[in-house]
Amino acid sequence: MAALIGQQGYRELDVPGLTIYRYTAPTEATSSNYQPSMTLVAQGKKQAALGHTTFIYDRSHFLLTSLEMPVTSRVIEASIDRPYLCVRLAFDMGMVRELLARDGIAPAPRGDSGLAMTTGQTTRQLTDAFVRLLDLQDAPGDIPFLGDLLGREIVYRVLQSTEGKRLRGIATLGEHSHRTAAVVAWINENYAKPLRLEELAGVAAMGQSTLHRHFRALTAMTPLQYQKRLRLQAARMLMLMDGLDAASAAFEVGYESASQFNREYSRFFGRSPLRDVKALRAQAAAN
Structure with a gap:
């Protein structure tokens, strides 16, 4: 990562959806929208807050985001000698649904399965897949074929993990998580409009109290x-x-x-x- 990014703060690589980041000092808290993605840290430490829930991710723990959400984050461990370095892979939810339709992928669990953001233990298999994905920067001709395969491998490993249960729920048609995710997407596109809970319930095709409960379970916030x-x-x-x-x-x-x-x-x-x-x-x- 250090060789690929040089002195830049971030760099979008040739593999679609793959970005590396570098910070040489701790940062103040900043607010931004996190997209469905997985972030793997090679060095340093970062903190992300969703509502009142805080997540810490470092070289031993990845960050999984299953839905576009407003997050407050800050780098908490970085220096010039040992800069914070991470790589983020954005997820194509269409590809996630395609993988879920295949045999061998565990179905989404019934009921609430946690927030749409979580951390998990970084494994050798995940690290190896990301390293091979980064290596494609030196082999641009292989990116169209191998980039897609390696991205699928990473999503497959996430879906098979305990932390992937919310991603499975959001991507599975008909599940409460999937219908609530449609409301989250609607608010992201129409946040400047007045918010009416009955209209949101219609988008989700569920009762207002049920939507309120599932929305809070997914985002740690009320719709308002x-x-x-x-x-x-x-x-x-x-x-x-x-x-x-x-x-x-x-x-x-x-x-x-x-x-x-x-x-x-x-x-x-x-x-x-x-x-x-x-x-x-x-x-x-x-x-």
């Missing part, structure tokens, strides 16, 4: 809390990247009250919108 995180993260990026002021960003993501936005932003990020954006830009300039 989930929407609020998406709105705040989107507003932060609009101010940081597009130069919008706080009021304009608030209305853009669906807030009707700028004062409410300022209160919720300060509560979530620990600083007012103006102070937060200034601090982020200063940190980016220093890096």
Whole structure:
């Protein structure tokens, strides 16, 4: 990984969905949307928080994300001599469903099977598959064929593991996890719109109380809390990247009250919108 990434902070490799990251110092907590993926750490340590649940992953523990979700994360162990190094493989959920349809893959368990994010023990087999995937960077002609095969091997090993039970549930048509995942996707696409639980229940084809229970089991948040995180993260990026002021960003993501936005932003990020954006830009300039 160190040879492939050099002095960059991250690099998207030629294998579709494969990205490596490098940090030379611990970072402040940042908020972003994690996609369905698996992250394998070669060196250092990172922390990710979903709702009030915190996950630590390092060279002995991978991070599995089964659904697109707003996550707060920070690197907690890194230095110039021993930088944090990790590789992330994004999952194609269509391919996951294809594998589940084949013989030899355990079916999704009934009932709740935990959050859509978890950590698991990094095994020799998983590490070996990722190393072979990284080696394809030096053999671009092999990527179309072997890249797909190695990606399938990694997903297969995840599905066969205890940690893969939620991924199996989300990818299995008709399961509560799969129908709840459809609601999560709807909110991600429509977070600026008013949230109506009866409309979400219709998307999931289940009762409102049942949806509320399964949504919280999947994301560690209520639908309203989930929407609020998406709105705040989107507003932060609009101010940081597009130069919008706080009021304009608030209305853009669906807030009707700028004062409410300022209160919720300060509560979530620990600083007012103006102070937060200034601090982020200063940190980016220093890096």
